[in-house]
Amino acid sequence: MNAVILMLAVTACYTICSLNDKYAAAKANFSGDEFTFLMCSSMSVFLALSLPFQNLSFSLTWQSFLSVLLVAMCKMLEFQMSARVLKQLSAFELKAWLGITLFASYFTDILFGSELNIIKLICIFATAAGLVFIARSSKGGVNYKQIILPLVLYLVSKYGYGLVIRSFSPYASSTMQLLPAMVIISLIMLPRVHIRELIKNNRSGVVKVVLARIPNTLGMLLENAVISISLANYSFIQPMILVTLFVIGLIRREKRSQLNLIGSIICIVGIVAFQLA
Numbered sequence: 001m002n003a004v005i006l007m008l009a010v011t012a013c014y015t016i017c018s019l020n021d022k023y024a025a026a027k028a029n030f031s032g033d034e035f036t037f038l039m040c041s042s043m044s045v046f047l048a049l050s051l052p053f054q055n056l057s058f059s060l061t062w063q064s065f066l067s068v069l070l071v072a073m074c075k076m077l078e079f080q081m082s083a084r085v086l087k088q089l090s091a092f093e094l095k096a097w098l099g100i101t102l103f104a105s106y107f108t109d110i111l112f113g114s115e116l117n118i119i120k121l122i123c124i125f126a127t128a129a130g131l132v133f134i135a136r137s138s139k140g141g142v143n144y145k146q147i148i149l150p151l152v153l154y155l156v157s158k159y160g161y162g163l164v165i166r167s168f169s170p171y172a173s174s175t176m177q178l179l180p181a182m183v184i185i186s187l188i189m190l191p192r193v194h195i196r197e198l199i200k201n202n203r204s205g206v207v208k209v210v211l212a213r214i215p216n217t218l219g220m221l222l223e224n225a226v227i228s229i230s231l232a233n234y235s236f237i238q239p240m241i242l243v244t245l246f247v248i249g250l251i252r253r254e255k256r257s258q259l260n261l262i263g264s265i266i267c268i269v270g271i272v273a274f275q276l277a
Contacts, residue, residue, distance in 0.1 A: 006226050007233060011240040013219030015248075017212055030205065034198055036079040037189035042210045044182040046217035047175060054221075058176040067168035072181035074164060076188070077157035081150040088147055095245055096134050096267055097151060098238035099127055101159040102274065105235040108163070119277040127270030133263025162234040165227045174224035239271035 030038070058064055085094060103124050110116055144151075165174050199206055227234045246264055249256070256264070 006222050006229075007237055007240060010219050010222045010226060010237050011244055013215040013222065014237065014241050015244045017216045017219065030083065030202070030209070032080040032083040033189055033192045035083040035209070036076065037186060037193045038206060038209045039079050039213060039216070040075070040182045040189065041186040042213040043217050043220070044179065044186055046213060047179045047182060047221075050217070050221060051175070051179075054175055055173065056176050057173045059171050061171055063168055063171040064176075067164055067172055067177045068180045068184070070164045070168075071161065071177045072184045074157045074161040075178075075181055076185050077153050078161070079185075081154035081157065084150040085147050085154055088143065089151075093134055094154075095238055095242035096131055096264070097155065098158060099131065099242060099267065099271055100155055101162075102232070102235040102239055102271065103127075104155075104159045105162070105232045106274075109232055117277060120274055123270045123274035123277060125270075127267050127274065130263045130265070130267030130270055133259050133266065158238070159235070162227050162231050165224055166231050166234075169228060174227065175221065178220065178224065239268075239274075242271065243268055 082094075089097075106114075106120065106124070165177060168177060223234065223237065226237065246268060
């Protein structure tokens with residue numbers, strides 16, 4: 001029950017961030033470097049403020065330092081690639097593709113000894129079919145040749161982050177892996193971003209992105225708690241966001257092609273059934 005509550009809380013936080021990230025990439029028109037710097041620098045501050053309220057650990061071993069570097073690499077890829085991908089994909093379509101990480105986590109669990117479940121495999125194939133429909137419905141507006149590599153790297157980074165946090169938790173607590181990684185990325189991005197010009201030319205966009213990092217940071221802390229329970233549960237979070245975005249789209253009466261609607265429903269049914277199987 002605790003895991004479900006945590007997952008619902010993370011879903012709420014990340015749904016807000018997903019809509020803001022689409023704004024940052026498509027409307028505020030931040031570059032990948034600018035978006036990455038704003039996210040990492042602001043989250044570094046918010047994470048630092050949360051330190052007194054957490055149980056922290058960090059052993060002086062090569063595993064701890066390696067975990068920080070790997071988390072930094074995953075987050076760098078995630079932020080850089082999301083800025084590119086969201087220029088063409090909607091937040092909903094991106095979350096549809098992120099459903100693949102659920103299956104990657106499932107097969108990883110099998111490699112580590114979990115039992116193969118035929119019903120879950122059927123759910124995987126059903127969701128994959130839904131993803132194909134969604135992709136085909138956007139064929140006229142999305143050039144997948146341009147974003148296929150960033151999209152793949154983004155998916156790998158999301159899956160890799162959970163795997164690293166879980167694998168190296170005996171050597172460093174999740175926050176002590178994440179905070180140094182955020183600081184490292186901020187320092188790498190600093191020379192590539194003209195802060196004064198960025199604030200001067202797009203003050204409103206900067207403020208919106210930074211404020212959205214508050215629920216983003218809370219979501220990441222809760223997400224790390226979910227990872228400590230189960231890597232599969234961590235992967236369930238993105239499909240749950242997909243369902244939330246779908247409901248929001250229905251409430252807003254957003255226009256969808258018939259193929260997109262069918263694909264979305266199949267995808268959601270497959271993901272929900274996968275969780276229930």
